[in-house]
Every structure is written in C-alpha cells, then in structure tokens.
Amino acid sequence: MLPLRARCSILVAVLLAGCAGPQQSAAPPPPEAVEPPPPPGPNYYFCQHVRKPLEIDGKIMEDGWERARWTELFVDIEGSARPAPRHGTSVKMMWDQQYLYVGAVMDEPDLRASLTEHDSIIYNDNDFEVFIDPDGNSRDYYEIEINAFNTIFDLYLPKTYDAGGKADLDWNCEGLKTAVRINGTLNDPSDRDVGWSVEMAIPWSALAPHANVPSPPRPGDVWRINFSRVQWQFTVADGAYETVPDTPEDNWVWSPQGVINMHKPYEWGYVEFIRQW
Numbered sequence: 001m002l003p004l005r006a007r008c009s010i011l012v013a014v015l016l017a018g019c020a021g022p023q024q025s026a027a028p029p030p031p032e033a034v035e036p037p038p039p040p041g042p043n044y045y046f047c048q049h050v051r052k053p054l055e056i057d058g059k060i061m062e063d064g065w066e067r068a069r070w071t072e073l074f075v076d077i078e079g080s081a082r083p084a085p086r087h088g089t090s091v092k093m094m095w096d097q098q099y100l101y102v103g104a105v106m107d108e109p110d111l112r113a114s115l116t117e118h119d120s121i122i123y124n125d126n127d128f129e130v131f132i133d134p135d136g137n138s139r140d141y142y143e144i145e146i147n148a149f150n151t152i153f154d155l156y157l158p159k160t161y162d163a164g165g166k167a168d169l170d171w172n173c174e175g176l177k178t179a180v181r182i183n184g185t186l187n188d189p190s191d192r193d194v195g196w197s198v199e200m201a202i203p204w205s206a207l208a209p210h211a212n213v214p215s216p217p218r219p220g221d222v223w224r225i226n227f228s229r230v231q232w233q234f235t236v237a238d239g240a241y242e243t244v245p246d247t248p249e250d251n252w253v254w255s256p257q258g259v260i261n262m263h264k265p266y267e268w269g270y271v272e273f274i275r276q277w
C-alpha cells in the first residue's frame, strides 16, 4: 500500500484534475506536473485485539493469529537502497488486556545459536530483536533480544546512546513468555534448514513503569515499535559453524532506520492498537 502522504498527493492531483471543468482538455496532466512521491516514512501496523490468549509454543498458526496480517518483508536497516536481505523475515502482532503478542518467522538455511545465559549479549548470535517506545518520545524504551536457543536479553534504556544514555541490563521483562520453533537442525551445518519462528507474549505490566502512557494501551493508541534481525557471516570448520572475524553483521529490520543504528526510536514503525477490523 502507498504511504498515506503519497495517497493524499494522488488524491489532491485527482481532485485538481477534476476541478479543471469540462471546457478544459480532458488529457491527464503532463508527468512533470505530478508531485513526486515523498520518501517512505516509517511502516504502520494495525494490531488487532484477540479474544482468546494465544498459546506461546513457537507456532504462529492458531485461530487468533490467522486474523492478523504479516508485516512487509524486512529490509536492510539502511533502507531499500541497500541489497535486500538474503533470507525472508516477517512479523505479526496482536494484543489483549494482558499481553502484546509478537510472532516472527525467519527463513534460515543455517540455524545457529551459542548463548544460553539470560542477559548474554544476544546479538553476538544471530537473533531477533523487539524495540518498544510506548509514548514515542525517543526516551524510556525497551529492547528484548532472543536467539534460537530461546535465550533472552532484555534491557531498558532511559535515553538513547546518542543522547548519552546507558542501557539498564538489570531490567527484566517480568512475566515475559517466549517460545522458539526450529524447522531444521540447530548447529548442524551438514544439512540445509528451513528456518525458525519466535512467539512472545510481552506483559503490559512489565512495560508500564516507563511507558508514560496507559499500558495496556487503549484502542486507538499508537506506540512506536520496531524489529531487527542480526545475521552474522560464517564458515564451517570441523563440522561446526564459525563466525567470520572482522566482518560486520547484517541488520534486517521491519521499518528501516536509514543508518546502522536501531537506537533512533523516531524511525521505528507505528503500531496502532485496534479492537479488530
């Protein structure tokens, strides 16, 4: 779907054309008269309310999930000018009065994970990351990372790093429920895997202390949220994966940031909480 501003531009162009009156030429305006579309803004997602709690088992396929739409495929963190990600990633979201639900599916021919301790620096593995700024003020926001071992790294940031902020790793998302489903074999390079999926139930109560807005949200409330997938290059030696040294990771995201930095919440997507379609 075109961004709202682009649609408005087209609507204005159509209305102006319609105002020309029958005595004017019916020919469409020359191409140079059409305003070029604005650069795409952050993505927008309507997050539907689900009546029955979703089962956090890593499968994004129960009845409730079927009503939710998949996001756009993830793009490079710097935007579509960069090469498209090598593997597909897409997310669904739903909510009820207790939880924000996130379901992610990731194509992955080489399933790998190494970190098993809570609050390890999970982005040193291939991972999936959730960023939540409830009131969209680019301060007081949360980050949750997960790898294919279902190991969690959860943190709270009072300010962005650019603003001199320091991450609070001691913050734990109390009551968080997560599950990972592996479609293939983990840490076995001898075959070709299909991918992995992540299912999360993030309690509103855990987000409330720094939300500055009602948590759970009210229908119609809009929060700033983004998702990122960190992907490392690797080689295989003695039947095991090894990360290629001195090679930067890829960052694939839902709503592009324009630069290699997730900590710009004003570039994150908009998520509007609605009852249902």
Ligand SMILES: [Ca+2]
Residues within 6 Å of the ligand: 054, 055, 056, 057, 058, 059, 060, 061, 062, 199
């Ligand atoms: Ca499920």
Ligand SMILES: [Ca+2]
Residues within 6 Å of the ligand: 133, 134, 135, 136, 137, 138, 139, 140, 141, 210, 211, 212
């Ligand atoms: Ca905030």
Ligand SMILES: [Ca+2]
Residues within 6 Å of the ligand: 119, 153, 154, 155, 168, 169, 170, 171, 172, 173
């Ligand atoms: Ca933590």
Ligand SMILES: [Ca+2]
Residues within 6 Å of the ligand: 109, 110, 111, 184, 185, 186, 187, 188, 189, 190, 191, 192, 193
């Ligand atoms: Ca494998």
